[in-house]
Amino acid sequence: MQPPLPPPRFIERPRIGQTLRQIIADSHIFLTAPAGYGKTVALRRFVRDNPNAHLFTITAASLDLATLRAWVRPFHQTNSLIVLDDVHLLASEGDICTWLQQQLTQPQPRWLLAGRSLPFAADWLLVAGQAVHLTKDLLAFTLAETEALLAEPAAQAADWQARLGGWSLALSLLSRLPPSAERLPAAEAHLFNYLTQAVFAQLPPKLNQFMQRTAVPLQFNVQLAQVLWENAEEADELFTAVLQNDLYLQPTQQPGQYRYHDLIRDYLRQQLGDEQQAVAETAVAWFWQQDEPHTAVEQALDANLTQQAADLIAQVPLTSFHGSSSYATYRRWVRALDETALATRPMLLVRLANVIQIMPGYEDEAQQYGQQAIRLAERVGDTAAMLLAQANLAHWHYQRGELTTGRDLVLAALTHPACTDYPRLYSLRIASLILCDLGQYRDAFPLFQEAIAIALARQAQNEPFMNRANLAWKYYLPLGKLAEARELLTAVLNHFADTIGWLGQYLTYWCELQLVRGDWAGLAEAVTRLEAALAQVETQTRHNELWLAHYQTALAIMQADVAAVELALARYDSLAESSQLHRVCVSWLAVWHLRRQGAWAEAVARGERALAQPSQFAHYRARLALEVDIAQGMRLLAGEVDTFSLHPETRQLVGWRSRLELRRLRALLALVCWQRGDGRWRRHWAAVHAKSDPAFLPQRDPELAAHFWRLALLVSEEQASSDALRRLPFASKDAHSSSLDGYFFAEAADVFRANGRLDLLLPWLKNDDPAVRGRTAVLLAKIGNEQAIPALVAALKGEGETAVRQTIEQAVQTVETAPPPLLTVQLMGPFTLQRGDVWIEEDAWHRPIVQRLFQFFALNAGRRLSKDQILEALWPDSDPEKAWGTFRTVYSRLRKLLEPALPPKSANRYFEQSGETYRLRLELIKLDVAEFVGVVTAVRQSSQPQTTVPTNLLAALENYAPLLPSLPYADWLLEPRQQLAELYIEGCFYVAQVCLTQSELSQAITWGRRTVATAPWLEEAYQLLMRAYARQGQRTLALRIYDEATTNLREELNIPPSSQTVRLAERLRRGEAI
Incomplete structure (x- = not known):
């Protein structure tokens, strides 16, 4: 007692x-x-x-x-x-x-x-x-309530709250006992006495026995309960009784599965006594037969059936843990076994070492288990296990950056006579990875081929794809063979689409493909997919954790979000502290970021510090060395340094024939040679441009591409017609020709149009060579950026060569008459104006009347507005002549605001003017009012019955706001504001009708409510709401809508509800359907 x-x-x-x-x-x-x-x-x-x-x-x-x-x-x-x-x-x-x-x-x-x-x-x-x-x-007690009840520190109270699930009785008992190691057992003893006297003593004996048996499984459903009770019909009745009486049975996350509260389960199992083991063995066998091996193992371990658990663990395929990333589960299983169970099963330790070496923070533990597995395998004579353990140990050294040690271990295993079948397949996989990262690509490729052949011969389900993925990632991508890599990785991702653990890993390979290609939109999509996949795994692997941080940082760098880059780099740097490979990768990203910011000296210093640290990851070091060399090359071009030489590790890219990195290297060498006056720059320039994908360089490295493409302006007609330079981006005509068609700079124009680096081109308008000046003018014309107009006009004033002067004149005319940036205008709600990518700030308008004039033109875009219409709208009470003079002044200021780069007397590209008539070009403006009217009108006038609400209509209605609410009293806004409001009402009511027709009652009510909130006089909307509430079974609310309609119709229109509305209310009162 x-x-x-x-x-x-x-x-x-x-x-x-x-x-x-x-x-x-x-x-x-x-x-x-x-x-x-x-x-x-x-x-x-x-x-x-x-x-x-x-x-x-x-x-x-x-x-x-x-x-x-x-x-x-x-x-x-x-x-x-x-x-x-x-x-x-x-x-x-x-x-x-x-x-x-x-x-x-x-x-x-x-x-x-x-x-x-x-x-x-x-x-x-x-x-x-x-x-x-x-x-x-x-x-249930919250954490704060648990702290107050137990009067203990937050951390300890949190443990109790989580362990007891906030159960009031258990926590109350706990609070009445002094703190001690025996506190919970003592509380359990009192709890069990309470349960015996107050709960279970009141239950029928059979129900007690049923609960005791079903408490043995970790979870159970009706089918398992029938097996344990041996009388299916009676088991169903007892199971129902437990649920109906709320006897501490809780549903699990698996549909149809249940388990008792942990304390109740302990109590019930104590009452069962010696029968527990037999029931547990039955449950284990049942779970295994139901193809639930993980649950079977958990059940065996829970019941302390260690020998049976060891046998089951050995039969669970290791791929099931890789597929779900449930590595911590496997580690817990094996560590729960006693020495007797492990003594004859070295493969369990081999697999344990394989699993945990990829878990963050468990690298040393993995080595210990690997060495233990080798000793145990040698003692029991299990050669296959010994060879696998040796390959595991090689992989462990590889992850630590000890590539040569890992290579020697795994190559030794491959030479062993008994290294066949799976041990050989696994050893080949490890060896090929290590050799690639050492830069020994020629040695690695045949190992990849052999591994894939063995996997296919064994008819393995996953191994062929795993090795193909590694071949793409470690061989094809570093060497720039993108088509081959893409084909393999596409097949791999399709194969592992439903295996979330593997999918996460191979999505990191897919991210690398996008990064290597310079496909930043593709990388953003791949990173999003990777983040979604990794959010679903049980245990994050070190590989996925680090590479996700790597690609998130790369994406931030390319998006030029400096604050995001600093945060991402800091996080990645912290994660990579113990990884030699990722220390190199962090430095590579940091150097790239600094180079993009123009901090070239800092980039060089950061990269050289990293390259001074020992590391055996040859390819990644060469990639870093190239980034340092490019930064140093930028310093040379800027005059910061006088000398330049390639880093020795950059030269390895030549030996490996890394296609894409060599293209960037060639571009760099072209610039360096040109800067030094070395004529070999033309050879490098031609080699880069002769490649089949001219978009690669500007996509992958826009800063380098911008500098590189300037060299196109220096290439003469003779050079352009040579075989080596046949793919020059302009026609081979005389540089002094006045015809713009004579210089077709399509690719160069695309580069500069994308990166906006006109500052690299404008100085060449003053080049000593008239041909270069002419080509520069042509290129600026092709780019079409209006920011070049002032420089072109200035060059025109100082140009002495007639032909070049004519070329510059044509360039000015071309840029001035090119379509201007699109105007994106918001008149619904707060007024905003965006010109291209540039927001026009409030203080740029000089005076409010300038803004109002533009708003008037925008609302009437596409219409010809006469002098009288303009003055009547904006200066209705002023003398017409004075008002017209004011208009011309205001219009001049508006023109300067919209066309800041054009000379004063040039034509306004946004407006057509004929005498005293003005028209804002409709094709140059994106107006929210026009879009709203177009969407709602199109749906309203459609003759086709709608079964779903168009998404563009929903978006338009969600974004609706009154027209220019900051000008509530402007006469010229009253009518269009009212028309927009009526369209909004029609749109809301239309959506409500469609939703009601499709029995989407909650949505029908939402949109019906929006309708009457804006149009409290619209009786049809009240009728719709009455029907929707009634069909939800909420007749009381439906009748309240009738009362609301009666009140509002009287207040708004001074009329009673129509007979139809009255009949609906009467049917509701009688309980009839409406």
Whole structure:
């Protein structure tokens, strides 16, 4: 017998009362929870704090309808709240249940029914919104309440709260015991006494026995319960009884599966006694037969069936853990086995080392298990296990950056006579990876081929794809063979599409493909897919964690978001602290970022510090060295340094024939040679441009491309016609020709149009060579950027060569007459104007009248506006002549704002002017008003019946706002503002009608409400709302809509509801469908 406990501690829990008060204001409440959750205490406190609440506790003596009605009668007032506790006792009292359900159909008085379960089905009340069902989740102690009750530090209180699930009774018992190591067992002892006396002693013996048996499995469903009870029909009845009485049975995340609260499970298993092992063995066998191997192993370990667990673990394919990234689970399993179970199973340790070496923070543990596996395999004579363990150990050295050590170990394993079948396949996979990162590509390729051949011969499901993925990632991509890599990786991702663990890893390979290609949109999409995949895995691998950080950082760098880059680099740097490979990668990204920012000296210094550190990852070091060399080359071009030489590790790219990196290297060498006056720059320039993908360089490295493409301006007619330079981006005509068609710089124009680096071209308008000046003017014309106009005009004034002068004149004319940037205008809601990518700030308008003039033109875009129309709208009370003079001044300021780069007397590209008539070109403006009108009008006028609401209509309605609300009294806005509002009303009502037709009742109500909020006189919208609420079963609300319609129609139009609306209300009162 347990010693008595000190009195219980109580704390105030106001959130429960607050929640009940909030809900009871709108509906009845059902509150169900198992015994021991403090339901009765909470109800008593709630009644204490609410004078209009009255508590009645159901007992065996009060199971009488007359008694209950007599008790309720004095409180049957509209402002009363009737609280019934222990309503589960009414389950067999049909007359009381029927009477209660009748009471609940009325909005007043409010009822709060509480118990372990509800005595009747109440779904119809919940669906109708007339009641809300609360559960033990409301009563469970929160972390803050647990801290207050136990008076312990937050961390310890959090452990108790999580362990006990906030269970009030268990926490209360715990609070009455002094802190000690035996605190929980003591609390459990008192809890078990309570359960024995207050709960389970009241249950039928068979129900107790059923619960004891079904408490042995970690989880169970009806089918397993039938197997354990051996009488299927009786098991179904008992299972239903457990659920109906809320006997601590909780659903798991798997549909149809249940488990008892941990403390209840412990109690029930204690009551079962020696029968536990037999029941557990039955459960293990059943889970295995149901193809649930992981659950079977967990069940065996839970029941301490270690030999059986070891046998099962050995049979679970390792790919199932890789596929779900559940590496921590496998580690826990093997570590739970005793030495006896492991003594004859070295393969379990081999697999354990394989699994945990890719988990962050477990590298040293992996080595220990690997070495232990080798010793155990040698002792028991398991050569296959020994060779696999040796390959694992090689992989461990590889991950630590000890590539040569890992290479020697795995190559030694491959020479062993017994290294066949899977041990050879695995060893080949490790060896090929190491050789590639050492830069020994020629040696690696045949190993890839052999591994794929063995995997195919073994008819392995995943191994062929795993090795093909590695071939793409470590061989084809570094060597720039993109087509081959893309083909392999596409097949790999399709194969592993439903295997989330593998999919995550191979998505990192896909990210690398996009990075190597310079496809930044593709990289953004790939990173998003990778993030989504990794969010679903159980255990994050070190590979995925690091490479995700790598590509997130690369993406931020290319997006030129400096703040995001700094954060991403700092995070990546922290993660990569113990990885030699990723230390190099962090430095590469940092150097690239600094180079993009123009901090070339800092980039060189950062890269040289990194290259001074020892590392055996040859390819990644060469890539870093090239980035340093490009930064140094930029310094040479800027005159910061006088000398330049390639880093020795950059030269390795030549030996490997890394196609894409060599293209960047050639571009760099062309620039360096040109800067030095070395004529070999033309050879390098031609070699880069002769490649089949001219878009690669500007996409992958826009800064380098911008400098490189300037050299096109130096190439003469003779050079352009040579075989080596046949793909020059302009026609081979005389540089002094005045015809713009003579210089077709399509590719160069694309480069500079994309990166906007006109600053690299404009100085060449002053080049000593007239041919270069002419070509520069032509290129600027092709680019079409208006920012070049001032420089072209200035060059024109100082140009002495007639032919070049003519070329510059034509360039100026071409740029001035080119379509200007699109104007994106928002008139609905706050006014905004965006010119191309540039926002026009409020202070740029000089005076408010300039802005109003533009708003007037924008609202009437495409229309010819006469002098009279303009003056009537904006200067209605002014003298016409004075007003017209003011208009010309304001219009001049507007023109300067919209065309900042054009000379004063040039034509305004946004406006057509004929005498005193003006028209804003419709094709040069994107106006929110026009888009809104177009979308709503098109849907409204469509002759096709709609079964779904067009997404563009929903978007338009969601974005609706009144027209220029900052100008509420402008006469010229009154009519279009009203027209827009009417279109909005029509659109909302249209959506509501479609939703009602498709039985999307909640959406119909939402859009119907929006309609009457804007148009309280629209009777058809009230009729729609009445129908929608009625079809939801909310007749009371439907009748409230009728009352609302009656009031609003009288206030807005001074009319009563139509006969149709009245008939709808009458049918509702009679309970008829509408």
